[in-house]
Amino acid sequence: MRKTSTLGVAAVFGFSVAIAINALADKDSAPNATDVQSTIPLNELRTFTDVLTRVKADYVDPVSDKTLMDNAIRGMISRLDPHSNYMDKSEFKDLQETTTGKFGGLGLQVGMKENIITVIAPIDDTPAQRAGIKAGDKIVKINGELTQGLDLEKSVKLMRGEPGTKITLTIVRDGVDKPFDVTIERAIINVKSVKARMLDPGFGYIRIAQFQSDTTEQMHDALNQLIKDNDNHPLKGLVLDLRNNPGGVLQAAVGVVDTFVNKGLIVYTDGRDADSKMSFKAHEGDMLSGAPIVVLVNGGSASASEIVAGALQDDGRALIAGERTFGKGSVQSIMPLSNGGALRLTTARYFTPSGRSIQGEGIKPDVEVHQLKIADIEKVFSIKEADLAGHITNPNNNGKGDKAPKEAPIKQMINTDGKPLVESDYQLYEGLNLLKGMAIVAKRDAKHTGS
Template sequence: MKRVRNTLHAFPLRSIALATCFATASGLAWAQEQNPATEKLLEGIQNGERVEITLPDPEKQLPLDDLRKFTEVFSRIKDAYVEEVDDRQLLESAIKGMLSDLDPHSTYLAPKDYEDLEESTSGEFGGLGIEVGMENGFVKVIAPIDDTPAQKAGVQAGDLIIKLNEKPVKGMSLEEAVQLMRGKPGTILTLTIMREGETGPIEIKVERDIIKVTSVKSRMLENGYGYVRITQFQADTGSQFRDALKKLENKHGGNLDGLVIDLRNNPGGVLQAAVETADVLLDEGLIVYTEGRIQSSRLRFSATEGDVMEGTPIVVLINGGSASASEILAGALQDHERAVIMGTKSFGKGSVQTVIPLDENHAIKMTTARYYTPNGRSIQATGIKPDIEVRPAELKELDSKPFFTEADLTGHLKGKNEKKQDQEAPAPDDTASLAEQDYQLRSALNLLKGIHILNPQDKAKAQGSGQ
């Protein structure tokens, strides 16, 4: 045999020994069926032809020296570790290590982890109610989920958890930390956290509970202006979002003057759910596309015809707790200029994880693609930048002395629409609205009102619907 570059030139008589080796080692039939190169070689022998076969690229072959090193370490641990270690445990640890070193979102799912993942995407699970990730060996809170024990106890997006009860988090895997946070409803877990702006650690006691996540919530802010809060993207979020918009329009008696979509502290969820939600508001065009190394990870999602809001002005609120699927929605609406994005920069998780079952009880969750907005922006580690930055602030009404007006002057000329002095103004609503308590939301509402005032077509549409 003569090797030239990456090809093998085999002549009939000289190739018989090679063919015999395959037959002796594994069976000739197996070699012919399983190895195309061997099949081609044997065909050439039978026909008395010169055969050229391309050899595999050496750089793409398994690193044999490293594999020998792995088996050597495995053997050393088995023989010399202070306690006897089960083979299965060692192999599972090796798998976990392979995945955890790739990125913070790739992981091995043992039976309990696999079950927990299915529960979280269905909308009901046990625990504290926070979406977490790893940062510098500590657990970082991406976002507390609405109406959960963690959110009610005061856990905030960006908090760094350094202790769970008395156990330091440093050195734990994310899965180990999550398992400690889950537990029997009614039991107390003390979180020791570091928070930006605080001089030292803070302890927060959280009572575990069954977490039932309501994906979509809606209400009217003021007459004509609707509010939809998406807490997390679950399998049926798209249909729930569509239903919520219909209910708001029915309550108003026609098309809304404006809509606020609140994605703050939304940690993401199911990719398809974000696509379906965007499709409700877009009439055409690309929503999101993904790029990865394998063909199945290269996907494109486009809108179907029909914007159910018929062009109603929209403001989308985001912050540092808005991640993944919520960034897909915000990015699509921003690129299509369908909504004004307001708030602060989002989290920046622009990768797609695929759950790959290994058997009925085990799986791996692996990052297989990056996603891109319609204009080709990758959000990974950069996030969505709002069109209008509005940082959180406390609202406080300032007392001020009333100004004198023309109507206060003695003997002033009466106006045609001037009310009698003894006519009392209507009493203010005792219930403070949601927008009055939330500076970012108030800013969004004020922007929508301004758009409505300056948009003659929008006003005509409102008048035509009987508003």
């Protein structure tokens, strides 16, 4: 039996499954027969046999041995944790097909939360994102069929289908009184991992939607292009956006961190199996030459995204801003079985350089920034000193009243959707402000050091 490690969150549909090839060394992992015999729980097996016999003899309808054994295996594995599961031959074939990304899907990553199919993150530029699906949404029906009682794999299979066909999801969302339906047309999902643009002169922006095998190379190309767009001058700072990034290839996450740090540990994994104990270290070279970085995260940032955020935070290389991340700190191995099926089994936990396990905890941002609605933004920016009762007058007004002089209009940063950045993406707006402040401090410190 051979195994491959994965860092994706729960089940994936509508885009390539993130497989970290060779993240765990392939080996013949069949246990030693003598060791197995010495640990066989005979009393428990007698109970299992008794139950099996009773069901076969007395259940209201006949049930095949294969169905009973499949159900027993699924029950055993599914009760371990939300990310371990058993796949029969057909399901394993489906998983292998997803690695090509050439099938109809929605562009979602989902998991089980309190036995409800829950959206971990919608993926950029996919039907699900365009339909307004959000991280944290609970899918309670698929085409009118209740998802309660369905396991993750069956729910995912229902949501897949031919490109161009439509599916209706019934959603329960926090803050919305009633469940509501969203109809989405399936499509071939080909996700572009990295996008980049200039936010302001000298300040770049890179968005990583998910970690694919070529993400590090794509990011290097993006950084070089940003420098060209900055008249071939070094960047003053970078916003790295990992919001709603559900994870992906381990080596890609390591490569992204290695792009910005010169030395030290990036991440390590630890489990019972010797091959699950790995560590990854940085190499000399920082493509930003020490320029400040702000990393944006939220509750949809998971797995490999958390590796990046945690490593840069521990190193002190970046300021993490946004909301606490998802908290998936485990590694799954895909183990093919003799019947043509496979086992997806949690085999290790990963840790940040300082030894933090983010499993169930997530990465806490250095600066907490929530995504505000326009009404909230107006409240934040509408109150001025002159609005406060009893404020003292401005002596420069020559006794002509206490109104502040008319200010020159502030240049509005326009987002890609044509709206002011402060309205369309408040977290990015604040991230840019933090980055500018960090750049000023870095410039001042460099000046003092030079003197």
